[in-house]
Amino acid sequence: MPLILIRSLEKRLNLQLKDFFLTMQEFFLFSLRTFMAIPKTIRYWRDVLDQATICGTDSIPIVLVSSISIGALLAIEVGNLLEDFGAKTMLGRSTALSVIRELGPLLMGLMLSARFGSRNGAELGAMQISEQIDALRAFGTDPIAKLVMPRLVAALIMFLPLTALSDFAGLQSAAYMAEHYHRIDPGIFWNAVYPRLAPKDFVVGFLKAPVFAVIITLVSSFNGFSARGGTAGVGRATIKGIVVSSGLVLIANFYVSKIVLENM
Amino acid sequence: MIELKNISLKYGEKEILKNISLTIQDNTIKAILGPSGVGKSTILKLMLGLIKPNSGKVLIDGTDITHMKESELYAIRRKMGMVFQGNALFDSLSISQNLGFFLRENLKLPQEEISQRVAEQIQFAGLEGYEDQLPESLSGGMRRRVAIGRALIFKPHMILFDEPTAGLDPVSSKKILSLISSLRNHNNLGAVIVTHIIDDVFNVADSVAVLYQGEIIFDDVTEKLHESQHTFIRSILSDKILEL
Numbered sequence: 001m002p003l004i005l006i007r008s009l010e011k012r013l014n015l016q017l018k019d020f021f022l023t024m025q026e027f028f029l030f031s032l033r034t035f036m037a038i039p040k041t042i043r044y045w046r047d048v049l050d051q052a053t054i055c056g057t058d059s060i061p062i063v064l065v066s067s068i069s070i071g072a073l074l075a076i077e078v079g080n081l082l083e084d085f086g087a088k089t090m091l092g093r094s095t096a097l098s099v100i101r102e103l104g105p106l107l108m109g110l111m112l113s114a115r116f117g118s119r120n121g122a123e124l125g126a127m128q129i130s131e132q133i134d135a136l137r138a139f140g141t142d143p144i145a146k147l148v149m150p151r152l153v154a155a156l157i158m159f160l161p162l163t164a165l166s167d168f169a170g171l172q173s174a175a176y177m178a179e180h181y182h183r184i185d186p187g188i189f190w191n192a193v194y195p196r197l198a199p200k201d202f203v204v205g206f207l208k209a210p211v212f213a214v215i216i217t218l219v220s221s222f223n224g225f226s227a228r229g230g231t232a233g234v235g236r237a238t239i240k241g242i243v244v245s246s247g248l249v250l251i252a253n254f255y256v257s258k259i260v261l262e263n264m
Numbered sequence: 265m266i267e268l269k270n271i272s273l274k275y276g277e278k279e280i281l282k283n284i285s286l287t288i289q290d291n292t293i294k295a296i297l298g299p300s301g302v303g304k305s306t307i308l309k310l311m312l313g314l315i316k317p318n319s320g321k322v323l324i325d326g327t328d329i330t331h332m333k334e335s336e337l338y339a340i341r342r343k344m345g346m347v348f349q350g351n352a353l354f355d356s357l358s359i360s361q362n363l364g365f366f367l368r369e370n371l372k373l374p375q376e377e378i379s380q381r382v383a384e385q386i387q388f389a390g391l392e393g394y395e396d397q398l399p400e401s402l403s404g405g406m407r408r409r410v411a412i413g414r415a416l417i418f419k420p421h422m423i424l425f426d427e428p429t430a431g432l433d434p435v436s437s438k439k440i441l442s443l444i445s446s447l448r449n450h451n452n453l454g455a456v457i458v459t460h461i462i463d464d465v466f467n468v469a470d471s472v473a474v475l476y477q478g479e480i481i482f483d484d485v486t487e488k489l490h491e492s493q494h495t496f497i498r499s500i501l502s503d504k505i506l507e508l
Contacts, residue, residue, distance in 0.1 A: 132355075138312050
């Protein structure tokens with residue numbers, strides 16, 4: 001009996017491993033074809049503009065809300081902590097480092113993973129199950145060049161200004177809370193921010209934007225293209241896209257910081 | 265001309281097609297008849313190179329497309345028009361945008377010619393006055409006519425229909441079948457119709473291939489179907505619609 005159980009487990013594990021490696025291979029080829037379609041950007045410029053509006057302009061409110069609330073919260077909590085050590089004047093420096101290096105890009109990435117990633121997964125998944133993607137191929141249009149490449153190019157372009165906006169809004173809300181909650185003079189706050197920020201702090205923060213753009217767009221679009229099994233399948237593909245891309249954004253956030261800070 | 269030679273296809277462990285061969289001549293209408301889920305739509309996807317067989321060859325006008333790259337296939341696919349079972353219309357585009365979509369995408373035609381071709385298809389499909397509507401606001405029969413118009417707008421040599429009358433009321437079905445017949449009469453087009461409704465076969469097809477358990481059990485002119493002694497064919501001739 002235990003032998004049968006072990007063999008059954010072994011067989012299931014083998015199948016799962018085979019599925020995993022096949023999916024990885026498909027994802028790699030999908031990503032490669034998307035990057036190879038980038039030279040067609042001029043041909044699909046209208047699609048790029050549409051996607052830039054969706055992932056850029058339309059995402060401004062959610063990015064602002066999340067960065068303002070986290071900036072304010074960070075100022076209150078870190079200010080309380082620094083007060084215990086009599087170092088409240090360092091609030092500007094500590095919040096600036098946290099926001100520019102980590103929280104600004106990370107929050108922007110997570111918000112866009114939810115907003116832009118879910119839209120990609122649901123829209124492309126619905127197109128897949130209603131055979132619209134097959135129709136594109138059947139009539140001679142490359143669906144990756146038409147549907148995925150413009151999303152990737154738009155995200156690569158728009159994630160940088162969104163990161164800058166997230167940093168700016170986070171720092172402004174932190175400065176506001178520093179002045180009105182901790183009674184720190186704005187001059188002291190900002191003086192602790194600008195002169196002390198090094199180029200590597202900006203490199204860490206802004207390098208994350210294109211990395212997150214690639215992760216979110218490719219993972220969510222791949223899952224949309226892989227949707228099977230009706231509307232429930234679209235739901236599964238969308239959720240999988242958000243969960244996997246959010247997880248990868250968190251992991252990439254750690255490694256980009258680690259690699260840049262260790263080498264600059 | 266489309267030729268399938270010794271095609272076999274498996275999905276996982278399930279054998280869908282077992283060494284089938286078919287030829288579809290230009291200017292003729294061929295029906296592929298069989299129960300639901302037997303692999304009829306798969307045959308159309310093989311003809312377009314949307315899926316690859318495990319073995320065998322697919323030839324389009326003598327060119328072997330079996331192992332062609334996706335980018336090489338696009339030119340071949342433009343020789344054929346496809347009407348999908350669920351129509352596969354772009355739901356965010358209007359009827360005229362749907363009709364003109366692939367002309368804009370794939371052929372660098374002047375805007376006047378695109379508008380002229382769209383207007384021709386609107387008239388052919390009897391959809392005057394619906395040009396600016398979205399597909400969701402049309403009936404099933406009208407959506408099917410838009411899908412046929414979209415397939416025809418490229419002026420293909422061959423048109424592939426996946427269950428053209430499935431899910432339509434009898435009046436809409438009749439309109440679609442008469443539209444398909446008119447293609448042969450007026451445009452000299454060849455067509456492949458995949459269906460599980462035997463009346464459709466007798467109404468429009470010149471010849472029919474019957475697919476049963478992954479094999480072609482009959483392939484001849486439609487009239488000879490009545491002469492077949494195969495038990496499955498005898499049973500479908502008496503039941504008319506295959507609900508297996």
